[in-house]
Amino acid sequence: MLAAAAAGLLLLGISLAFYWVPNAPVEGFRQRIFYIHVPVALTAYACFFWAAWKALRLLWTRDQRYDLESYTAVHMGVIFGVLTLVTGSIWARTSWGVWWTWSERQLVLFLVLFLFYSAYFMLRYSVDPGPRRASMSAVYALFGVVLIPVSFLAIRLAEGLIHPVVFTHDVGDKLSTSQLVTFGVCFAGTLALAGALYVNELTGKRLDERLSELREALS
Amino acid sequence: MTSAERYVTAAYLVVLAVVLAYVVIYAFKLSRLEREVGELAELARRKKEEVA
Amino acid sequence: MTYLADVGTLARKDLLLELRSRDTVPAMLLFVVSTLVVFNFALPAGASAEAAYGLLWAALVFTAILGLTRAFVAEREQRVLDGLVLAPADRSAIWLGKAIAVVAFLALAEVVALPAFALFFEPVSWELVAAVALASVGFAAVGTLLAAMAAASRARELLLPLLFLPLVIPIVVGGVGASIADDPGRYLGFLALYDLIFAILSWASFEYVVTE
Amino acid sequence: MISARGLGRSFGVKRVIRDLDLELAERELLLVTGPNGSGKSTLLALCAGLLAPTQGELEVAAERSRIGYLAHEPLVYRELTALENLDLYGRLYRVPERRERIGMLLERYGLWEARRERVATFSRGMQQRLALCRTLLHEPDLLLLDEPYAGLDEGGTALLDAELGGLVGTRTLVLATHDPERMAPLATVRLALA
Numbered sequence: 001m002l003a004a005a006a007a008g009l010l011l012l013g014i015s016l017a018f019y020w021v022p023n024a025p026v027e028g029f030r031q032r033i034f035y036i037h038v039p040v041a042l043t044a045y046a047c048f049f050w051a052a053w054k055a056l057r058l059l060w061t062r063d064q065r066y067d068l069e070s071y072t073a074v075h076m077g078v079i080f081g082v083l084t085l086v087t088g089s090i091w092a093r094t095s096w097g098v099w100w101t102w103s104e105r106q107l108v109l110f111l112v113l114f115l116f117y118s119a120y121f122m123l124r125y126s127v128d129p130g131p132r133r134a135s136m137s138a139v140y141a142l143f144g145v146v147l148i149p150v151s152f153l154a155i156r157l158a159e160g161l162i163h164p165v166v167f168t169h170d171v172g173d174k175l176s177t178s179q180l181v182t183f184g185v186c187f188a189g190t191l192a193l194a195g196a197l198y199v200n201e202l203t204g205k206r207l208d209e210r211l212s213e214l215r216e217a218l219s
Numbered sequence: 220m221t222s223a224e225r226y227v228t229a230a231y232l233v234v235l236a237v238v239l240a241y242v243v244i245y246a247f248k249l250s251r252l253e254r255e256v257g258e259l260a261e262l263a264r265r266k267k268e269e270v271a
Numbered sequence: 272m273t274y275l276a277d278v279g280t281l282a283r284k285d286l287l288l289e290l291r292s293r294d295t296v297p298a299m300l301l302f303v304v305s306t307l308v309v310f311n312f313a314l315p316a317g318a319s320a321e322a323a324y325g326l327l328w329a330a331l332v333f334t335a336i337l338g339l340t341r342a343f344v345a346e347r348e349q350r351v352l353d354g355l356v357l358a359p360a361d362r363s364a365i366w367l368g369k370a371i372a373v374v375a376f377l378a379l380a381e382v383v384a385l386p387a388f389a390l391f392f393e394p395v396s397w398e399l400v401a402a403v404a405l406a407s408v409g410f411a412a413v414g415t416l417l418a419a420m421a422a423a424s425r426a427r428e429l430l431l432p433l434l435f436l437p438l439v440i441p442i443v444v445g446g447v448g449a450s451i452a453d454d455p456g457r458y459l460g461f462l463a464l465y466d467l468i469f470a471i472l473s474w475a476s477f478e479y480v481v482t483e
Numbered sequence: 484m485i486s487a488r489g490l491g492r493s494f495g496v497k498r499v500i501r502d503l504d505l506e507l508a509e510r511e512l513l514l515v516t517g518p519n520g521s522g523k524s525t526l527l528a529l530c531a532g533l534l535a536p537t538q539g540e541l542e543v544a545a546e547r548s549r550i551g552y553l554a555h556e557p558l559v560y561r562e563l564t565a566l567e568n569l570d571l572y573g574r575l576y577r578v579p580e581r582r583e584r585i586g587m588l589l590e591r592y593g594l595w596e597a598r599r600e601r602v603a604t605f606s607r608g609m610q611q612r613l614a615l616c617r618t619l620l621h622e623p624d625l626l627l628l629d630e631p632y633a634g635l636d637e638g639g640t641a642l643l644d645a646e647l648g649g650l651v652g653t654r655t656l657v658l659a660t661h662d663p664e665r666m667a668p669l670a671t672v673r674l675a676l677a
Contacts, residue, residue: 014231017231018227028223029221029223029224029227030223030226030227032227033226033227033230036230036231036234037230040234059476059479062535064537079237079241082237083233083234083237086230086233086237087230087233087234090226090229090230090233091226091230093226094222094223094226094227112437112440113437115436115437116437116438118433119430119433119434119437122426122430122433122434123420123424123430123434126424126425126426126430127423127424127425128425128494128495129494129495130483130493130494130495130537131483131534131535131537132423132483135479135480135482135483136420136423136479136480138479139416139420139476139479139480140420140434142472142476143438143469143472146468146469146472147437147438147441150441150464150465150468150469151440151441153441153461154440154441154444154445154461155444157444157445157448157457157458157461158444158447158448193238197241200245201245204245204248204249204252207252208252211252211255211256211259212496213496214259215255215259215496216496216497216498218259218262218263218266219262273577276574277574277575280571280574280575281575284560284563284567284571287563287567288560288562288563291562291563291601292562345560345561345562348561349556349557349558349559349560349561350554350556350558351558351559351560353533353554353558354558354559354572354617355575356533357531357532357533357547357550357552358547358548358572358575358576359546359547359548359575359576359577360575482532482533483533483534483535
């Protein structure tokens, strides 16, 4: 269901982004990356918040099934985070001719988050499975969503300081109706995609766990 | 194709490629799970025979 | 009141342990001075004053990591942490006591590092001292919690910097800002905000890291 | 005092304790026996609250401050002296008349002379004696003792025998040992883990 919705919405969204929306006044054709880059980034945030919500539920109820759910959500968040970095890098290349720029807030923030959540995986791999690992991972996932606004603030503060040149897109300006519709469809599509992947991955991880239990019981 | 068009297309293709890569990795995982289930079924069958 | 008494008991124990074994603070002092000397050679001739302040903050972060990797060694050796966790004291008191000890060790390192920096590189302003003080609290708050996590893992000392560095990037931004910007107040305010947010978060979540 | 229903604990996929039912009333003595790796220490850590069950339920009707837990490790700082360690725990447990109580225990367990020496210099037996002092310091209602005789010499064994003899019937005791002979006559409940 979710997968079908994701496929449909994304196909529709991409067609809209390529064939329906008019070129942006200043940026021209290259502005169309917006319709994939920003929805993917917002979806990554959504995944991280979902992970933190599940982490909070785990610490609240001590119900161990939330551990796998939180872990899977972080996993999806990192996939979408990497996509944000790559599409953002391409956007930087078309706009300013460089593959990386420290003056693009979103991009820098995602680099910090990527490092942070990579350490989450290191933490999980380095602790034996059990309730202790579940609650430590949950605490770390919670720190992640607090780090997002704090880092964002820090990056804004740093901009004026270290890299005084600030580039601007015209996406910050008001979006036209057609732009808004295209963006909405694409965002719904990436969200549905993340949801479908999340459900799939969660089932797979649970299956893995059950199988090892079965193996233990049989041996 | 202008260079802007190429880059925009590339951005969308990257997303597609990552999703496809995920599907491929998942296919490998599925086949591993299938093999493991097979092994466990075999193990269970042998245990049952031993008991009988 | 009993809470504060517990915190005092635990913090005093950490200071006593350090006084007895003297293995963390001397290492931190030596490390921070060595780092400054290395940075002198890492900076190209004619590099700006701003660059020197940036390197000072890098040196402080790594010194904090050095101290934090030792934070739970005494507890880990003989599973003493289990003994403390079982005691009727609130578990957050263990975090607070340890964080106070870490701040004390960092302060000692900084008392040496800042004059050394002033001697080797650039003058030290009051804003910089305030920023370093605020940053030490942030390092200790977040670092103590993460050190407890790292101590429970197999990777141990290896894991701590990986967990710690992404979380303290905002401290570095605030610290460098307070050192070189025209309006350091904004950056000091940001550091105070960081301390407040992450101290509360670490204080509230420490229990979940040391219990099941 | 302790009641377990379908209690289980796994470490990863390895299930150390499975489907354990247990009822222990106040002032009883539970003797837990079994070979190495059978889950004795895990059961005691579960009762102490250090570990959480992964299956089933476990209720322990004693507050954290009323439990005394003797582990494999003595749970004391190696770089502190015997006196400093006991003082730390005495403060945390809010033991009334702390100094007198600590002095009495150190005297009884033959550690008075060594009270100002670092634990790192102690022999295994002395560390076990100190661990016993730490466990008994706050006069707990529920005592969880994991191999309490480990490392003790004849003198230490006799001291512990006398101590346990005095505690039986007035406190709830859970004793884990791979050598069941010693405490067998006093046990009111026995649990053999496989």
